[in-house]
Amino acid sequence: MTWTAEKPIVSLKDVRKSFGTLEVLKGVSIDVMKGEVICIIGPSGSGKSTLIRCINGLNDIQGGSIFVQGKEVHATNLDKLELRKKVGMVFQQYNLFPHKTALQNVMMAPLKVLKENKTDVESRARQLIKKVRLEGKEDSYPGELSGGQQQRVAIARSLAMNPEVMLFDEVTAALDPETVKEVLVTIRELAEDGMTCILVTHEMGFAREVADHIYFTDRGVIVEHGPPKTFFDDAQDPRTKEFLGQIL
Amino acid sequence: MKRISGINTPLKGGMAVLKPFDINALSPDGYIFTRWLAALPWWTPLVMLAIIWGYPTIAYAQSGLSIYDAFDALWRWMPFLLVSGFSFNVLISFWTLLIGTVAGVALGLGQISTFGPLRAFSWFITQLFRNSPWLVILFIVLLALPFEFTLFGQTIRVPDWMKGVFGLSLPIMANISEIVRGAVQSVPTAQWEAAESLAFSRRQILWQIILPQCFKRMLPPWMNWYAILTMATPLCSLLGIEEIITLSRQAMESEDNQPELLVPFYGFALLLFFVYCYPIARLTMRLERHYAVKL
Ligand SMILES: Nc1ncnc2c1ncn2[C@@H]1O[C@H](COP(=O)(O)OP(=O)(O)OP(=O)(O)O)[C@@H](O)[C@H]1O
Ligand SMILES: [Mg+2]
DSSP states (O other): OOOOTTSOSEEEEEEEEEETTEEEEEEEEEEEOTTOEEEEEOOTTSSHHHHHHHHTTSSOOSEEEEEETTEETTOTTOOHHHHHHHEEEEOTTOOOOTTSOHHHHHHHHHHHTSOOOHHHHHHHHHHHHHHTTOTTOTTOOGGGSOHHHHHHHHHHHHHTTOOSEEEEESTTTTSOHHHHHHHHHHHHHHHHTTOEEEEEOSOHHHHHHHOSEEEEEETTEEEEEEOHHHHHHSOOSHHHHHHHHHHO | OOOOTTOSSOOOSSSOOOOOOOGGGTSTTTTHHHHHHHHSOTTHHHHHHHHHHHHHHHHTTTSSSOHHHHHHHHHHHHHHIIIIIIHHHHHHHHHHHHHHHHHHHHHHHHHTOSSHHHHHHHHHHHHHHHSSOHHHHHHHHHHHSOSEEEETTEEEEOOHHHHHHHHHHHHHHHHHHHHHHHHHHHSOHHHHHHHHHTTOOHHHIIIIIIHHHHHHHHHHHHHHHHHHHHHHGGGGGGGTOOSHHHHHHHHHHHTTTOGGGHHHHHHHHHHHHHHHHHHHHHHHHHHHHHHHHOO
16 A cells, blocks of 8 residues: 555554553554644543554554554564654653764764765754754763753754654653743744654643644543644543643 | 653653663672772782781791791792793683673673573573582583694694683673673663664664663673682682692792791782782772762
C-alpha cells in the first residue's frame, strides 16, 4: 500500500497493549493527517506515554495496527530503523547524551545513522541550534545547561534527522514554570512550519492554542475527541468534564 | 519525580546522568584492598625499612651473621632482584592485564548479549573464574596447557611465565567482565530509548553512546584489579617462574640460607610491591571519589 498525502500519515486502529495482565490500551484509534498537530491529554496512568511509544515501535502491541506513512509499525518485516528515521521523539527527561556537547548531540544521528557528510550536518545542526534559540551553547555539555535548554537541544537533535512526524511526551513536565514557555515557543514554531506533531501534554492553554485536534484518554480508551474549541468549551462526557474541571 | 513508562527503575533527578556505579553490588567490597592500601600514610615504607633493619638486630643479636653482613648480602643482590626479579613481575602484570582486559571486555559484552545462550555461557564463565581460588586456576593452566604447540609447521614453546600469565588472566578476565556488565547496566535505560528513537542500531548504541559514557566509570575498578593482580604475581613463584620471590629464595640459598637473611630479603620484596602499588591505589581512590560526584 503506497501512502499519499490524502491519507493519514499516522493511523492507529483499535490498538491494544498490555503489560502482563494489565491492559493499558483497550482499543485506541487515532488518525493524523500530514501537518496536523494533535494533543493527547488525560489523567496520569491513562496510557498516554504508552500510546505514543507504540507509534515509533518502542513498545510492542497486542492487537490492532499502527501505520506510519502506509507502513505497518508492528509488522514483523518492518525495518524499525527506517521507521525511526521518519519519526522523531522527545522525552520528558530530555535524555541527551551526557558525554557529548549540545552540537555533537544534534550532529550524532545524522552522521552515524544517515551517514551524511560532516560539513552539511554541522551547518544544519548550527541552524537548528539557532532555531531553538541556543546560539552560543553549541559547545556546552548537557550538565551545563538548564532543563529548558536541554529540552530544546533534544528537540533540535530530533529535528536533525528531518523526521516526518514528531512525538512529544510531556516535554515540559519536568521544567520550571519559567522555562516551560521557551520550550512551548519552540514547539509552536515547529507546528507553524507544518511539522506533524503528536503531543502528550498537561499544558491546556497551549493545547488549545496549537492543536488541530484534542484526544482525551482515560483508562486506556479515548473518551472524547474534537477540535480544541468544541473540546474545551463543550465537552460531553462526564469524565472529560471532571478532568477539565480539575485542571482548568 | 514521575516515572517514565517502560522504565522500571525511577530516574533520580531531572537529568540523564549516570546512576552511581555501585561496585558493592558486584562483590562484597570491590575496593577493600585498594582502599586499605591507599589509606596508608606515605611514610609506611620508612616504618617497613625500620622493621627490616631492626628485626635481625634484635632477633639474631647472638648469632654469627651480623646485621651488616645481612644487608651487605642484600645490597649485592639488589640490582639482580630488581632487574631480573621485580621487573619480571611487572612484565607478568602487564601481559595479564592486557589479556585479561581484552578477554574480559568480550565476556562482559557477552553477558549483555541479546542471544540467550551466549549470555548464559558468558555468565557461567564469569562466575566460574571470579569465584575460584587463583592458585587452583594457576595450577590447572600450568598442567593443562601444552608446553609446546605446532603452528604452520613451527614448533613454538610456551614459556612457563606465559602460562602464569594465562592463569592469572582468567580471574582478571572474569572480574573485568563484571565491571563491563555493571557499568553498561548502570546507564539509565532512557539513554537506550533516546538512541533507539534516533534510529541507532543496537551495536551503535552500545559502542557509540553507552560504552563511552561508562568508560570513566570503569577506570577505577579496572585499576583496582591491576593493583590486586600485581600483588598476586608472586603466586607464580609456586610454578617455578623466576620472578622476585623465586629469585630471592635462590639468592638466599647461595648465601648459605642464613635465617638472618629472611626478613631483609622478603622485606625488600614487600617494599618494592608497596612502592609500585601505592601510587596506583591512591590514584584509583581519587578517581573513584571524583567520578562518584561528577561524570
Ligand atoms: N514497562 C511497563 N511495565 C509495566 N507496566 C507499565 C510499563 N509502562 C507503563 N506501565 C503501566 O501502564 C499504565 C499507563 O502508563 P503510561 O506511562 O502510559 O501513563 P501516562 O498516561 O503516560 O501517565 P503520566 O501522565 O503519569 O505520564 C500505568 O499503569 C503504568 O504503571
Ligand atoms: Mg507519561
